[in-house]
Amino acid sequence: MTVLIDIGNTRTKYCYVEKDCNASLSHFAVINNECFNEELFAKDFVNAGNVIVANVATDSLTAKLAKWCKNHKIGYIEVRSEQKKGKVVSAYEQPQQLGVDRWLALLAAEQLYPDRSVLIIDAGTATTVDLLNASGQHIGGWILAGISTLFTSVLNETTKVHAKQAEEISITFGNNTSTNVNNASWAATVGLIHQAIRQAKQELNQLDEIILTGGNGKALQKLISARTTQIDELVFYGLNSYN
Numbered sequence: 506m507t508v509l510i511d512i513g514n515t516r517t518k519y520c521y522v523e524k525d526c527n528a529s530l531s532h533f534a535v536i537n538n539e540c541f542n543e544e545l546f547a548k549d550f551v552n553a554g555n556v557i558v559a560n561v562a563t564d565s566l567t568a569k570l571a572k573w574c575k576n577h578k579i580g581y582i583e584v585r586s587e588q589k590k591g592k593v594v595s596a597y598e599q600p601q602q603l604g605v606d607r608w609l610a611l612l613a614a615e616q617l618y619p620d621r622s623v624l625i626i627d628a629g630t631a632t633t634v635d636l637l638n639a640s641g642q643h644i645g646g647w648i649l650a651g652i653s654t655l656f657t658s659v660l661n662e663t664t665k666v667h668a669k670q671a672e673e674i675s676i677t678f679g680n681n682t683s684t685n686v687n688n689a690s691w692a693a694t695v696g697l698i699h700q701a702i703r704q705a706k707q708e709l710n711q712l713d714e715i716i717l718t719g720g721n722g723k724a725l726q727k728l729i730s731a732r733t734t735q736i737d738e739l740v741f742y743g744l745n746s747y748n
Contacts, residue, residue, distance in 0.1 A: 508550050509744040510558040511606070512566055514630045517541045519549070520741055522748065530741050541566050546573045555580035557744050559605045584609065584747055591615065591746070592641030607635055607646070609743025614716060615641050616742055621713040624705045625739070629719035630654070632694055634701045636708065644708055649697055652721055655690040674724045694721070695728045702731050 509530070510519040517540075520533035536545065550556060556574050560567045560583065567583055574581040586608040588600040593615050597603045606627065614623040614637050625635045628651065635646035650658060656670055668683040676692040679685040705712045717726050718739040726735050736742075 506553050507555045507557060507745075507748050508553045509741050509748075510556065510570075511609075511740045511744065512538065512541070512558065512560040512562050513606075514562055517566075518741075520738070521553075522745055530738055530745065533738060533741065538562055538566060541570075543569065543573055546570065550574075550579070551577065553579055555582065555748070557582045557584060557747050559584045559609055559740065559744060561604055561606055582747055584744060592619075593637070594642050596643040596645045604633070606740055607633055609740045610716075610718065611635060611637055611643055611743070612746050613736075613739045613742035614714075616746060617736070618714050622705075622709050622711060623714045623716060624701060624712055625716045625718070626698055626701065626722070626725070626733075627719040627739075628652070628694065628717065628721035628725055632697065632719075632721075634697070636701075636705050638709055639713070644705075647697070647701065649694065652690045652694055655693055656686055659686050659689075674728070676728055691725075691728065694725065698725065698729055699731075 507522050508519055515538055516535055517538055518533045518535050521531040556579055558567055571581050584605055586600050586603040586605050588595050590612060593611050595603055610625050610627060614625055620639050622639045623637045627633045630651045632649045632651050633646060636644040638644055659666055666682060668686040671687045674691060675688050676695055677688060679688050715731055715733040717733050717735045722735050726733050
């Protein structure tokens with residue numbers, strides 16, 4: 506059994522898979538990063554043969570996991586962005602600078618939709634956009650502040666704008682400041698996605714698939730006019746390609 510681990514900026518997700526790239530993924534667990542410790546490893550990872558991890562947070566989290574795996578004779582792989590893996594080729598001149606979560610999403614997209622052009626929107630702490638052509642070449646992408654960060658940046662950079670984050674998701678015009686700031690954060694992200702779709706079609710002439718992932722993916726899917734596919738476990742498919 507292999508444990509696949511995705512360490513994000515504030516939370517960690519993990520799941521299990523038998524050591525076979527075609528094996529199905531288990532349901533994934535979600536914990537806060539402060540709970541990612543030896544007590545968790547001993548409880549949930551001790552029966553693993555291998556651990557495969559991607560980390561966009563502090564290196565201290567993977568350092569203690571690597572040490573624990575070594576002490577328990579469990580195979581350990583920390584995935585880093587590469588220039589090329591299989592058919593997928595990074596657009597970055599310095600591929601290590603591409604976020605590993607974005608790299609894994611590209612690998613997953615090629616695995617799930619071989620010989621198809623794919624636009625990937627990962628809407629989490631940041632909203633990232635990446636375009637992959639049908640031959641596996643990464644065309645490039647964008648990075649925008651995530652919806653919560655868009656909201657808080659307005660408050661942090663202004664003196665007399667006061668607002669509270671709303672649970673209701675909408676892009677309608679608001680009649681008070683809180684609604685204005687909330688809805689504009691969603692509208693800015695929806696506008697980014699619609700422009701990304703137009704740009705992708707301009708770059709490739711044809712766009713076959715649009716994938717949404719990340720914590721805000723499902724909500725955004727309801728606001729986007731194009732046909733999209735929501736894949737919560739996208740990074741895990743990428744991680745499993747290293748299995």
